[in-house]
Amino acid sequence: SAVISQKPSRDICQRGTSLTIQCQVDSQVTMMFWYRQQPGQSLTLIATANQGSEATYESGFVIDKFPISRPNLTFSTLTVSNMSPEDSSIYLCSVAGFGGGETQYFGPGTRLLVL
């Protein structure tokens, strides 16, 4: 499996500001994903981060609100823009395609509280 790190691990932000979350993998991976987990809820896929092209967003998520970068096969960022209290969630990065497999492996998450 891959070792995945996320920065920051947690943050408290003021409404109207933006936060960029970093995801770093110790190996090259084909696929990287960003999920949101609202308090007490399951995971919701925000987007697939594509290396060298624009991210693929799921229904209900837009690039202006959640811009994503993926400059190479080991790194991606997710920005939560113009935050509101409703954006308070855990944001999780996951990777797949490690060793050619379908399994997704998750980072430790970023816990975001918006005041």
Place this chain on the structure above:
Amino acid sequence: AQSVTQPDIHITVSEGASLELRCNYSYGATPYLFWYVQSPGQGLQLLLKYFSGDTLVQGIKGFEAEFKRSQSSFNLRKPSVHWSDAAEYFCAVGTGNQFYFGTGTSLTVIP
């Protein structure tokens, strides 16, 4: 459409007792099936997965799961629960590069 159902929102078991967490899925073919565990304040850790072959799969931490095609189920079991198993458990179905997660089952372990 694909879906994953975990019927039990919350389960409480005594330490040392056996455990079974239920998972049912809806998918036209045999999907890839996963169980993840999320301890408080942590990310998701893969417990086990089923792709094909033997329908009884062994995972980490003494967990196992059985794929039953006729019931579209992939239930997670452990013969003797430890206090450290208290966590949130998620069943997931993978189809291609799409993952569908259940709503999770919260496990409480009492001494």
